[in-house]
Amino acid sequence: MNATSRNLTIAFFALLAVGAVSPMMLGVARFPQWLEIVIGGLMTGVLYSLVALGLVLIFKASGVFNFAQGAMVLFAALSLVRLMEKMPFALALVLVLGIMIALAWLVERLVLRPLVNQEGIVLFMATLGVAYFLDGFGQLVWGSDVYTLDVGMPKEPKIIFEKTFEGGILVSTEDLVAALIAALLVAALAIFFQKTATGRALRAVADDHQAAQSIGIPLNRIWVIVWSVAGLVALVAGIVWGSKLGVQFSLQQVALKALPVVILGGFTSIPGAIIGGLLIGLGEKLSEVYLGPSFGGGIENWFAYVLALVFLLFRPEGLFGERHIDRV
Amino acid sequence: MIYRETGQFKTTYASDQQLFPILQDRVFVIAFLVFAFVGVPLFASEYFFRAILTPFLILALAALGLNILVGYCGQLSLGTGGFMAVGAYAAYNLAVRLPDLNLLVVFVLAGLCSTAVGALFGIPSLRIKGFYLAVTTLAAQFFIDWMFARIGWFTNNSSSGSVSAPPLVVFGHLIQGPVEKYLFVLAIVSVFALLAKNLTRGAIGRSWMATRDMDVAAEVIGIRPLHAKLTAFAVSSFYVGLAGALWAFIYLGSWEPLAFDVNRSFELLFMVIIGGLGSILGSFLGAAFIVILPLALNQLPTALGIPLSTATISEIELMVFGALIVFFLIAEPRGLARLWSIGKEKLRLWPFPH
Numbered sequence: 001m002n003a004t005s006r007n008l009t010i011a012f013f014a015l016l017a018v019g020a021v022s023p024m025m026l027g028v029a030r031f032p033q034w035l036e037i038v039i040g041g042l043m044t045g046v047l048y049s050l051v052a053l054g055l056v057l058i059f060k061a062s063g064v065f066n067f068a069q070g071a072m073v074l075f076a077a078l079s080l081v082r083l084m085e086k087m088p089f090a091l092a093l094v095l096v097l098g099i100m101i102a103l104a105w106l107v108e109r110l111v112l113r114p115l116v117n118q119e120g121i122v123l124f125m126a127t128l129g130v131a132y133f134l135d136g137f138g139q140l141v142w143g144s145d146v147y148t149l150d151v152g153m154p155k156e157p158k159i160i161f162e163k164t165f166e167g168g169i170l171v172s173t174e175d176l177v178a179a180l181i182a183a184l185l186v187a188a189l190a191i192f193f194q195k196t197a198t199g200r201a202l203r204a205v206a207d208d209h210q211a212a213q214s215i216g217i218p219l220n221r222i223w224v225i226v227w228s229v230a231g232l233v234a235l236v237a238g239i240v241w242g243s244k245l246g247v248q249f250s251l252q253q254v255a256l257k258a259l260p261v262v263i264l265g266g267f268t269s270i271p272g273a274i275i276g277g278l279l280i281g282l283g284e285k286l287s288e289v290y291l292g293p294s295f296g297g298g299i300e301n302w303f304a305y306v307l308a309l310v311f312l313l314f315r316p317e318g319l320f321g322e323r324h325i326d327r328v
Numbered sequence: 329m330i331y332r333e334t335g336q337f338k339t340t341y342a343s344d345q346q347l348f349p350i351l352q353d354r355v356f357v358i359a360f361l362v363f364a365f366v367g368v369p370l371f372a373s374e375y376f377f378r379a380i381l382t383p384f385l386i387l388a389l390a391a392l393g394l395n396i397l398v399g400y401c402g403q404l405s406l407g408t409g410g411f412m413a414v415g416a417y418a419a420y421n422l423a424v425r426l427p428d429l430n431l432l433v434v435f436v437l438a439g440l441c442s443t444a445v446g447a448l449f450g451i452p453s454l455r456i457k458g459f460y461l462a463v464t465t466l467a468a469q470f471f472i473d474w475m476f477a478r479i480g481w482f483t484n485n486s487s488s489g490s491v492s493a494p495p496l497v498v499f500g501h502l503i504q505g506p507v508e509k510y511l512f513v514l515a516i517v518s519v520f521a522l523l524a525k526n527l528t529r530g531a532i533g534r535s536w537m538a539t540r541d542m543d544v545a546a547e548v549i550g551i552r553p554l555h556a557k558l559t560a561f562a563v564s565s566f567y568v569g570l571a572g573a574l575w576a577f578i579y580l581g582s583w584e585p586l587a588f589d590v591n592r593s594f595e596l597l598f599m600v601i602i603g604g605l606g607s608i609l610g611s612f613l614g615a616a617f618i619v620i621l622p623l624a625l626n627q628l629p630t631a632l633g634i635p636l637s638t639a640t641i642s643e644i645e646l647m648v649f650g651a652l653i654v655f656f657l658i659a660e661p662r663g664l665a666r667l668w669s670i671g672k673e674k675l676r677l678w679p680f681p682h
Contacts, residue, residue, distance in 0.1 A: 065459045110654070111654055111658075114658040115657060115658060115661075118657075118661060120458065120459070121404060122657055122661050124404075124459065124462075125597075125598075125601050125653065125657055126653070126654050126657050126658075128594065128597075128598075128650075128653065129649075129650040129651065129652075129653030129654040129657070130650060130654065131650065132646050132647070132649050132650030132653065133646070133647050133649075133650030133651055133654070134650070135646050135650075136643045136644060136645065136646025136647035136648075136649075136650065137643075137647050139643045139646075140640065140643040140644065140647065144639060144643070256466075256590075259463045259466060260463060260466075260467075262463075263459070263460050263463045263464070267459065267460075295478075298474060298477075298478055299474065301470050301473070301474050302467060302470035302471040302473075302474050305463070305464070305466050305467030305470050305471070306467050306471060308463065308464065308467070309452060309464040309467040312452065312455070312456045312460055312464060313452055313455055313456070316455045316456045316457065316460065317460070318460070
């Protein structure tokens with residue numbers, strides 16, 4: 001990172017921090033409310049990170065910008081909710097996991113393998129096709145109503161810091177549990193990537209396809225594994241989002257928010273996906289509450305994208321993305 | 329046997345550089361245009377004009393615009409729907425606020441508004457590349473959607489959020505009925521397709537293609553990336569904005585921001601990919617494919633006598649759409665236009681393939 005770029009990044013974060021903290025200047029009395037919004041924003045951010053994580057995993061291992069991640073989230077959640085009507089939760093969960101692995105295998109077989117060595121944009125378009133197919137298929141098989149997913153997550157909100165502030169701070173326990181699940185998932189993935197032989201092979205493929213292949217790593221199997229892991233991440237995201245918002249088509253729109261998250265964090269970085277998610281969640285909530293009224297409301301829909309756009313002007317490869325050097 | 333350039337000598341630079349160097353091509357294009365202007369209105373039914381031809385032509389114009397950006401300059405954009413909306417609402421505001429303005433002037437000015445917005449959102453492309461850029465163009469899409477839905481001035485403070493186009497009067501003549509609308513759109517699209525064809529084979533088009541193929545190398549041989557990328561965004565947005573204005577005024581009549589949402593952007597991107605990246609003809613073929621496919625899918629179950637609910641049909645439509653896109657990318661990543669040119673090559677040798 002050169003000096004200008006670093007200075008600009010620091011300037012960006014300084015501005016962001018000032019923007020986030022400035023509402024506190026309104027007075028100490030507002031502090032609990034501000035904290036509540038910050039916590040709420042961070043929690044939503046965790047959920048964005050969950051979807052973004054799947055995207056980053058696939059991009060790292062195969063260089064495919066997987067637009068179908070949102071569709072996979074919806075498909076996993078739909079499958080789970082409909083299977084749970086007929087069988088206990090644990091069995092349904094295992095079955096859905098099986099479905100996601102089968103899906104990964106099919107995608108590798110029918111889409112990725114014939115398109116090997118194509119340009120990035122072609123692969124991206126192919127995942128758009130997969131997304132459309134999954135949307136249609138999921139609704140055709142499982143129905144297109146709104147389903148409530150109840151996996152026993154605590155619903156009632158909790159009040160913390162009652163001693164410190166008057167009235168305390170309202171926190172949704174559901175979000176807390178979700179954040180905990182996300183943290184566990186990330187930890188598990190980190191161990192998988194760092195400590196196992198398969199994880200090492202995945203990292204090798206991510207670094208250089210050809211080099212990995214030349215030392216005997218089977219690319220096709222690695223792709224199936226990484227899409228299966230992305231399917232697992234999609235399932236977790238689907239459970240968390242589904243029990244929060246209900247399983248319905250609009251989950252897709254939420255999943256679209258993972259796009260600014262990954263570009264903010266950098267396509268190739270797992271920590272980037274998490275920090276990007278937190279930043280976007282936080283920025284979105286704060287801007288909606290403090291800037292929204294003066295814009296006429298509803299700015300949540302585009303704020304994340306514009307935030308990412310402005311940030312990329314300062315650092316074009318995102319927070320932790322690999323800097324690429326162009327050679328002629 | 330019929331289609332070959334044997335014996336057609338080029339004796340001047342002008343004849344070497346003409347748009348269609350082969351005589352048969354020229355004859356075919358002129359015959360096709362005559363057929364489109366004269367033949368089609370004589371035979372086709374009203375439904376055909378309203379449901380297929382007019383939307384096809386307008387979307388082809390939009391796809392053409394997107395193709396300039398994605399296919400010729402290599403800048404992936406997911407904000408096309410937003411730029412169409414800019415054209416549509418700019419045309420609406422101009423027509424309502426300045427009622428004396430000629431409709432054609434309104435359309436061109438609407439295109440220019442879209443040009444300005446497109447160039448503005450194109451500025452990040454100088455630093456941001458590839459998929460990063462694709463996602464930032466989504467910012468344009470969602471911001472523009474929100475702007476037209478929330479800011480009352482753009483919709484003339486209409487309470488329902490939907491607006492209607494004023495009557496279409498060109499040079500004192502009221503355009504009404506599907507046939508006249510079709511001819512009007514056809515004339516505009518023909519002119520701008522010709523313009524695009526010439527732009528892309530001139531200096532500016534070559535600078536776009538050099539930027540697409542390798543931007544660093546292009547810069548080294550003296551192409552200004554700022555100039556090339558911004559002109560691509562500007563020209564592309566002009567076409568898309570013009571198409572948006574036509575779509576709103578001529579096809580929809582009255583509309584709300586939802587008509588130009590992110591799904592429209594994806595649809596246009598599909599047209600460009602299926603038709604063929606970097607091909608004017610491809611934009612038309614892709615648009616025809618995407619316009620006709622849903623209609624065909626809707627008719628098919630009824631024709632086969634299988635009763636299906638509309639919900640099921642729309643779900644199957646999504647599946648077929650997705651599967652077809654993947655199939656096309658695998659079978660012919662360079663699109664329908666490539667199939668067309670392969671066919672032409674074959675025809676040149678036919679029936680003696682040696």
